[in-house]
Amino acid sequence: QQQVKQSPQSLIVQKGGISIINCAYENTAFDYFPWYQQFPGKGPALLIAIRPDVSEKKEGRFTISFNKSAKQFSLHIMDSQPGDSATYFCAASRAGNMLTFGGGTRLMVKP
Amino acid sequence: DVKVTQSSRYLVKRTGEKVFLECVQDMDHENMFWYRQDPGLGLRLIYFSYDVKMKEKGDIPEGYSVSREKKERFSLILESASTNQTSMYLCASSPYLRYEQYFGPGTRLTVT
Numbered sequence: 264q265q266q267v268k269q270s271p272q273s274l275i276v277q278k279g280g281i282s283i284i285n286c287a288y289e290n291t292a293f294d295y296f297p298w299y300q301q302f303p304g305k306g307p308a309l310l311i312a313i314r315p316d317v318s319e320k321k322e323g324r325f326t327i328s329f330n331k332s333a334k335q336f337s338l339h340i341m342d343s344q345p346g347d348s349a350t351y352f353c354a355a356s357r358a359g360n361m362l363t364f365g366g367g368t369r370l371m372v373k374p
Numbered sequence: 375d376v377k378v379t380q381s382s383r384y385l386v387k388r389t390g391e392k393v394f395l396e397c398v399q400d401m402d403h404e405n406m407f408w409y410r411q412d413p414g415l416g417l418r419l420i421y422f423s424y425d426v427k428m429k430e431k432g433d434i435p436e437g438y439s440v441s442r443e444k445k446e447r448f449s450l451i452l453e454s455a456s457t458n459q460t461s462m463y464l465c466a467s468s469p470y471l472r473y474e475q476y477f478g479p480g481t482r483l484t485v486t
Binding site for chain 2: 267269272295297304305306307308309312352356361362363364365366367
């Protein structure tokens, strides 16, 4: 049973477009929601994270939108670039260090 | 920079063999984790450790064991490898009570 559901599994976006990846969770005890980015041959690396007391967090071209009542959060990549092509994982954590990951989204940005 | 290294990038083992995957971190982190990564399933936690000689089961511990004799080193052991353990294995570490985890490059294990 996956506590964090991620969609879509794969995504193709044109260069300059907006990439949107969605996640939904069930456990209301989760209090930290990170996104990790993984390039081929590398381990995942933290991209951006949000806590449930804010509805949005922006870092450069990357934005997390958080909807606590719907138990959903999403990653928006503005002006997507070919260098953003990677696999993205959402995750959730509660009161400590353990992360529960979504299934991952493979993003391809076409030039 | 935090560095997490894993002993092998690729490993091929036969069914029934005992397999050791080693992970070393150089940032004096208290917490260490072992995940397996499978397409569509994301990363699933096998075991984690919050201190030397301490370990806790994750979501999928069956068929695996771990060892942490030194703070910087966390080993994953497959007692008797099976084909359904063919996967990418990722090690991570984090400071105590900090959420961000730092991952190694992974070991792709194939069991034939």
